[in-house]
Amino acid sequence: xxxxxxxxxxxxxxxxxxxxxxxxxxxxxxxxxxxxxxxxxxxxxxxxxxxxxxxxxxxxxxxxxxxxxxxxxxxxxxxxxxxxxxxxxxxxxxxxxxxxxxxxxxxxxxxxxxxxxxxxxxxxxxxxxxxxxxxxxxxxxxxxxxxxxxxxxxxxxxxxxxxxxxxxxxxxxxxxxxxxxxxxxxxxxxxxxxxxxxxxxxxxxxxxxxxxxxxxxxxxxxxxxxxxxxxxxxxxxxxxxxxxxxxxxxxxxxxxxxxxxxxxxxxxxxxxxxxxxxxxxxxxxxxxxxxxxxxxxxxxxxxxxxxxxxxxxxxxxxxxxxxxxxxxxxxxxxxxxxxxxxxxxxxxxxxxxxxxxxxxxxxxxxxxxxxxxxxxxxxxxxxxxxxxxxxxxxxxxxxxxxxxxxxxxxxxxxxxxxxxxxxxxxxxxxxxxxxxxxxxxxxxxxxxxxxxxxxxxxxxxxxxxxxxxxxxxxxxxx
Numbered sequence: 001x002x003x004x005x006x007x008x009x010x011x012x013x014x015x016x017x018x019x020x021x022x023x024x025x026x027x028x029x030x031x032x033x034x035x036x037x038x039x040x041x042x043x044x045x046x047x048x049x050x051x052x053x054x055x056x057x058x059x060x061x062x063x064x065x066x067x068x069x070x071x072x073x074x075x076x077x078x079x080x081x082x083x084x085x086x087x088x089x090x091x092x093x094x095x096x097x098x099x100x101x102x103x104x105x106x107x108x109x110x111x112x113x114x115x116x117x118x119x120x121x122x123x124x125x126x127x128x129x130x131x132x133x134x135x136x137x138x139x140x141x142x143x144x145x146x147x148x149x150x151x152x153x154x155x156x157x158x159x160x161x162x163x164x165x166x167x168x169x170x171x172x173x174x175x176x177x178x179x180x181x182x183x184x185x186x187x188x189x190x191x192x193x194x195x196x197x198x199x200x201x202x203x204x205x206x207x208x209x210x211x212x213x214x215x216x217x218x219x220x221x222x223x224x225x226x227x228x229x230x231x232x233x234x235x236x237x238x239x240x241x242x243x244x245x246x247x248x249x250x251x252x253x254x255x256x257x258x259x260x261x262x263x264x265x266x267x268x269x270x271x272x273x274x275x276x277x278x279x280x281x282x283x284x285x286x287x288x289x290x291x292x293x294x295x296x297x298x299x300x301x302x303x304x305x306x307x308x309x310x311x312x313x314x315x316x317x318x319x320x321x322x323x324x325x326x327x328x329x330x331x332x333x334x335x336x337x338x339x340x341x342x343x344x345x346x347x348x349x350x351x352x353x354x355x356x357x358x359x360x361x362x363x364x365x366x367x368x369x370x371x372x373x374x375x376x377x378x379x380x381x382x383x384x385x386x387x388x389x390x391x392x393x394x395x396x397x398x399x400x401x402x403x404x405x406x407x408x409x410x411x412x413x414x415x416x417x418x419x420x421x422x423x424x425x426x427x428x429x430x431x432x433x434x435x436x437x438x439x440x441x442x443x444x445x446x447x448x449x450x451x452x453x454x455x456x457x458x459x460x461x462x463x464x465x466x467x468x469x470x471x472x473x474x475x476x477x478x
Contacts, residue, residue, distance in 0.1 A: 016111070024057045215264075269340030281409065
């Protein structure tokens with residue numbers, strides 16, 4: 001993600017002769033913007049606001065950023081502040097933005113300026129690589145919902161230096177700030193101050209968000225030689241934790257896909273992200289032809305030649321798969337997902353075949369996961385659901401409350417002198433570009449206990465008619 005606002009500072013006409021500006025590029029507009037805000041929220045003076053704006057302009061990261069709209073005569077008629085946001089308390093991905101201090105001159109309302117400012121801020125955030133835009137409101141939720149926003153959990157707008165606090169401490173701090181904001185709002189209303197303070201969400205407010213990007217901006221193309229080199233580091237990390245014997249890679253034979261493009265996931269799209277990475281590894285014609293469709297897929301693999309697999313679902317790659325099509329939109333259209341979450345491996349298999357042009361087989365049981373080594377050695381790949389440990393993304397046991405998908409891109413099998421050792425699987429996922437090396441048994445132990453979804457997301461995420469169908473299953477792709 002870019003750390004500068006330079007690309008976002010260029011003025012542009014955004015609505016009916018009104019132009020946009022970033023105060024970092026046009027600091028002479030700061031006083032007019034501060035006066036506009038102070039008229040609506042007089043508890044904070046225009047002079048104090050100017051100081052805050054100038055401090056933001058000096059931020060080396062370019063955020064927070066104050067964005068304004070100018071009328072044809074050059075007067076400031078609307079303002080918003082764009083800043084970073086965490087996904088939720090205790091989960092700070094750093095890839096979301098938030099809007100605060102959103103205000104249109106009362107004399108210029110009902111002229112489309114609010115929507116124009118919102119769309120401009122979204123475009124700025126998207127260019128900077130932010131996947132979502134968050135905001136909060138106490139009385140205009142209907143307007144934002146018409147603009148494509150949906151109710152969501154609160155997020156943190158605290159300074160990045162504070163985000164290292166534990167979830168409990170951070171939650172208490174934000175509750176304290178919200179409580180003070182409520183008292184501030186009551187005082188402002190009693191003094192005729194024009195409504196609650198705009199800087200901190202207080203009681204009675206609702207949070208909303210809108211997706212800005214389907215795919216993360218980060219890209220890395222892994223070649224087979226690079227993947228093998230990463231295995232050495234992964235084995236050292238695993239050895240240090242007692243998960244593998246010492247001696248590095250000398251006792252292991254490594255097989256990987258020939259090449260794969262890593263991408264960072266946006267939102268709960270780990271399964272969809274894994275499919276796109278698999279498509280980059282298994283379809284040399286990923287870009288498709290002139291008509292947007294890929295070449296005729298290869299013949300179905302000989303699933304029965306890998307003992308112990310016993311697929312519960314087999315799907316052939318669709319010859320009509322449009323390889324450049326949006327996998328996320330296909331999932332939403334098919335009723336599999338609201339925002340990229342997939343809780344049924346069968347649905348992921350259908351997307352693999354119909355949208356990604358891959359042969360897909362859902363296999364179940366410990367024997368199937370143990371046979372992944374054979375599958376990878378024959379040139380395939382696999383997507384495995386498991387609970388991911390926060391921070392390390394290693395397999396954990398959370399009953400499905402930390403469910404995640406990873407793409408298996410390689411396997412390290414013991415050489416004859418270490419035949420007692422089980423295979424090690426090489427994983428890529430959308431949360432980190434670092435290759436994850438795990439024991440097959442550890443991955444299976446995590447995969448086999450995915451019984452339910454995270455309770456706090458029960459109303460936001462979509463679960464199909466079959467319920468959560470992840471436990472003990474993996475998806476083989478060819």
